[in-house]
Amino acid sequence: MAQISQHFIEHIEKQLPQHISLEELLAACQRPLRKSVRANLLKTTTSELRDQFEKAGYSLLPIPWCDEGFWVDESTQPLPDNIGNWLPHLQGQCYIQEASSMLPVKALLHDLEVNDHSKFLDMAAAPGSKTTQLASLTHNQGLIVANELSSTRLKGLYYNIQRCGLENTALRHADGRQFGQQTPEFFDAILLDAPCGGEGTVRKDEQALANWDINNVRSMSELQKELIVSAFKALKPGGRLVYSTCTLSREENQDVCKHLLMTYPEQVTVKPLNTLFTNADQAITEEGYLQVYPSIFDCEGFFVASFEKLGKSVEKEPAEPASKFTHLTKPSAKQLEMIVPYFNIFGWDLAPLQDELWVKKGKANTQEIWLIGKEIPALNQRLKLNRFGVKLLELNKHGPKIQHQAITTLGHHFTQQIVELTAQQASEYYQGKDIFLPAPEEPPKHKEVIVTYQQNPLGLAKHLGNKLKNNLPRELVRDKAFSELSDHAR
Numbered sequence: 001m002a003q004i005s006q007h008f009i010e011h012i013e014k015q016l017p018q019h020i021s022l023e024e025l026l027a028a029c030q031r032p033l034r035k036s037v038r039a040n041l042l043k044t045t046t047s048e049l050r051d052q053f054e055k056a057g058y059s060l061l062p063i064p065w066c067d068e069g070f071w072v073d074e075s076t077q078p079l080p081d082n083i084g085n086w087l088p089h090l091q092g093q094c095y096i097q098e099a100s101s102m103l104p105v106k107a108l109l110h111d112l113e114v115n116d117h118s119k120f121l122d123m124a125a126a127p128g129s130k131t132t133q134l135a136s137l138t139h140n141q142g143l144i145v146a147n148e149l150s151s152t153r154l155k156g157l158y159y160n161i162q163r164c165g166l167e168n169t170a171l172r173h174a175d176g177r178q179f180g181q182q183t184p185e186f187f188d189a190i191l192l193d194a195p196c197g198g199e200g201t202v203r204k205d206e207q208a209l210a211n212w213d214i215n216n217v218r219s220m221s222e223l224q225k226e227l228i229v230s231a232f233k234a235l236k237p238g239g240r241l242v243y244s245t246c247t248l249s250r251e252e253n254q255d256v257c258k259h260l261l262m263t264y265p266e267q268v269t270v271k272p273l274n275t276l277f278t279n280a281d282q283a284i285t286e287e288g289y290l291q292v293y294p295s296i297f298d299c300e301g302f303f304v305a306s307f308e309k310l311g312k313s314v315e316k317e318p319a320e321p322a323s324k325f326t327h328l329t330k331p332s333a334k335q336l337e338m339i340v341p342y343f344n345i346f347g348w349d350l351a352p353l354q355d356e357l358w359v360k361k362g363k364a365n366t367q368e369i370w371l372i373g374k375e376i377p378a379l380n381q382r383l384k385l386n387r388f389g390v391k392l393l394e395l396n397k398h399g400p401k402i403q404h405q406a407i408t409t410l411g412h413h414f415t416q417q418i419v420e421l422t423a424q425q426a427s428e429y430y431q432g433k434d435i436f437l438p439a440p441e442e443p444p445k446h447k448e449v450i451v452t453y454q455q456n457p458l459g460l461a462k463h464l465g466n467k468l469k470n471n472l473p474r475e476l477v478r479d480k481a482f483s484e485l486s487d488h489a490r
């Protein structure tokens, strides 16, 4: 049972809009949260994912604001706790994401024109539910900078970005408050899913309101105000800023938005969210923000506000560029003569992307070939990016070797050297095991093969005739990987 501090109850009672009853809110806080999942359109379709759940015996309910998301009815069988080890999850076809947390990206993209030059910033991005949602809905178009302050959480973000096949995302490990100064008026759209008190998460975390303290709310609000101003400065005139939290207190929501409006009275306007989805008006505030209480729509509490930038907020030119691509060089003609034919073996013609190839010095006399989007070099002049690009190859004295990240991120380009696995074999592959072939066959001339399951690339293996030698990176091995959801639901 959720423990709810009396101080919180007294505080929120004063702030509730007329149509929200305190009793209903407190009762909703005690109900367990419905689980929801979102299809990653970079790796599957919504209907394919629905089929996988329905085949396992689950009924699904649509989420009104997210066509790719659905609630999973657990009344007949619960979802397994270790759903992260389920093959479609490991392959990045789905993301377990709270329904209301799917709102901010929907608001960010609502009527927004997106093209290959669009620049997005996800200012507080880990563990990546919204970064991956954004890339899924924009089909890897443009460039996303995913920033995160916590180094521990950055690792999870990187894992999810790779798992979900994001090609266009650069990671940054910095305080979001730096962007306004370092990249003024640079991004077309910015999501600030701010660090917050998490009051809306009590249905999932019974302790979320146990030790509630107004002082924490106030200090969080100060940080959020600095972050929103930084985000606004980093936004191009005409650009879109979405501010969101999973908390309920006005101090961390409306007051933060008010601070932005008061700081830039001439340059900012609210984009009302009342038409974002059918029934959005049940959650709309008088300012045009969405304030989802756990008692409406039966999900987590969430707050979402959307703004448009009308005019410049920064007069000064940005400071000198911070860093250059000092550790990267362009491939030589000789290297290109090796790289391009090598990828032809896998059925991918890399020649049109030659301008995006870079060489980096690897470990022990190896060289690495990276594919780095055209927009990144200019951005890296301004910001020190921590991780970017897709590692395609390692070159050593034995020749080139294709890399795992190339397979999972760019797998759709590869048409040759493919071995399709059964569900059982795919689970064994993720468990780090070699796959013994029931009928030994002549190994192909080129022994490196891409293993797929349901046509989705899982990684690399070496075809030795009687077995496929597992080449999955050790850190991605999952001893408990499984293929059948229903077998694990008990």
Ligand SMILES: C[S@@+](CC[C@H](N)C(=O)[O-])C[C@H]1O[C@@H](n2cnc3c(N)ncnc32)[C@H](O)[C@@H]1O
Pocket: 101, 123, 124, 125, 126, 127, 128, 129, 130, 131, 147, 148, 149, 150, 153, 174, 175, 176, 177, 193, 194, 195, 196
């Ligand atoms: C609400 S969570 C983000 C959730 C994420 N957007 C998602 O959907 O998966 C807020 C994140 O902000 C990070 N954070 C805290 N202070 C920050 C700061 N000053 N700059 C950037 N990120 C910060 C936290 O570590 C946390 O990961």
